[in-house]
Amino acid sequence: GDSVTQMEGPVTLxxxxxxxxxCTYTATGxxxxxxxxxxxxxGLQLLLKATKADDKGSNKGFEATYRKETTSFHLExxxxxxxxxxxxxxxxxxxxxxxxxxxxxxxxxxxxx
Amino acid sequence: NAGVTQTPKFQVLxxxxxxxxxxxxxxxxxxxxxxxxxxxxxxxxIHYSVGAGITDQGEVPNGxxxxxxxxxxxxxxxLSAAPSQTSVYFCASTPASGRPNEQFFGPGTRLTVL
Numbered sequence: 001g002d003s004v005t006q007m008e009g010p011v012t013l014x015x016x017x018x019x020x021x022x023c024t025y026t027a028t029g030x031x032x033x034x035x036x037x038x039x040x041x042x043g044l045q046l047l048l049k050a051t052k053a054d055d056k057g058s059n060k061g062f063e064a065t066y067r068k069e070t071t072s073f074h075l076e077x078x079x080x081x082x083x084x085x086x087x088x089x090x091x092x093x094x095x096x097x098x099x100x101x102x103x104x105x106x107x108x109x110x111x112x113x
Numbered sequence: 114n115a116g117v118t119q120t121p122k123f124q125v126l127x128x129x130x131x132x133x134x135x136x137x138x139x140x141x142x143x144x145x146x147x148x149x150x151x152x153x154x155x156x157x158x159i160h161y162s163v164g165a166g167i168t169d170q171g172e173v174p175n176g177x178x179x180x181x182x183x184x185x186x187x188x189x190x191x192l193s194a195a196p197s198q199t200s201v202y203f204c205a206s207t208p209a210s211g212r213p214n215e216q217f218f219g220p221g222t223r224l225t226v227l
Contacts, residue, residue: 004155043117043203043218044156089155099144099207099214100171103155 002027006090006104013080013111021075021107023064023090031092033057033066033073034101038087047075047088080111114139117219119204125225126194134189134222136204142217143209145187149173149200150221156203162187163209194226 007022025031032051036044048057053068062077073090090104120135138145146161158171162181176198178190187206191198201223205216 006155008153043220044205044216045218046215049215091155099209099216100146100158100161101156101216103148103157105153105155 002031002092002094002102004090004092004102004104006088006107008105009087009108011107011109013109015082015111015113016079017111019075019077019080019084019109021088021090021109023073023075023104025071025073025090025092027071027092027094029094030068031094033064034091034093035062035064035073035075036089036091036103038089038106040086044089080109082111082113085109085111116140117204117206117217119202119219119222121222122220123223125227126191127227128195130194132191132194134191134202134204134224136187136189136219137185138187138204138206138217139185140206140208140217141184142206143184145181145204145206146171146216147177147179147187147189148203148205150203151200159189159202191224194224196226198224199226200224 003026034049035047037047038044048059050057050066056065064075087106089106091101117138147159148156150156160179162168204219207214207216
């Protein structure tokens with residue numbers, strides 16, 4: 001079955017540092033890939049997505065590129081802010097009925113001033 | 114639009130008690146789903162629905178029931194609560210058209226079973 005593997009956290013960075021959160025996946029077909037973010041005490045929000053190989057999703061300074069050859073979708077940001085502190089989830093969808101998502105375990109990011 | 118709403122926000126149950134977690138959306142989305150979130154395991158799909166009157170099991174359905182009598186509502190029932198069901202529960206909805214689509218999540222219900 002489908003699966004998503006993320007680097008374990010927590011990841012602790014100083015403000016303005018570079019961020020990379022690794023994500024790799026296993027899927028039977030050609031999934032769409034997503035990054036969701038969960039701020040403290042809130043539900044999940046879509047951060048960015050990519051629907052086919054070599055697509056790059058971007059939002060709020062975050063980027064991720066769909067790499068089919070390495071089955072990866074790593075999340076990157078050049079300069080993190082304290083307000084980026086949250087839990088980040090990588091997920092995939094095969095586009096089956098219901099558009100259900102398979103999630104990775106989540107990576108907690110803590111950014112210190 | 115209120116989006117996806119969930120009640121209650123917090124709940125404490127004793128082993129063996131039953132309860133219903135409520136979920137409603139006002140976006141006229143066809144698809145709705147329930148996930149549970151446990152530390153280090155991300156979110157796992159419990160049940161989902163592709164429309165009123167249609168439900169199906171996800172990855173971890175045991176101990177939970179669902180029904181979908183209207184497009185708006187998708188309640189999750191715990192028949193006999195167990196400590197293993199202590200978790201944070203999220204309801205989500207998404208439109209059927211234009212796949213793949215963003216899933217819209219509710220704020221969650223934190224459930225503790227003693």
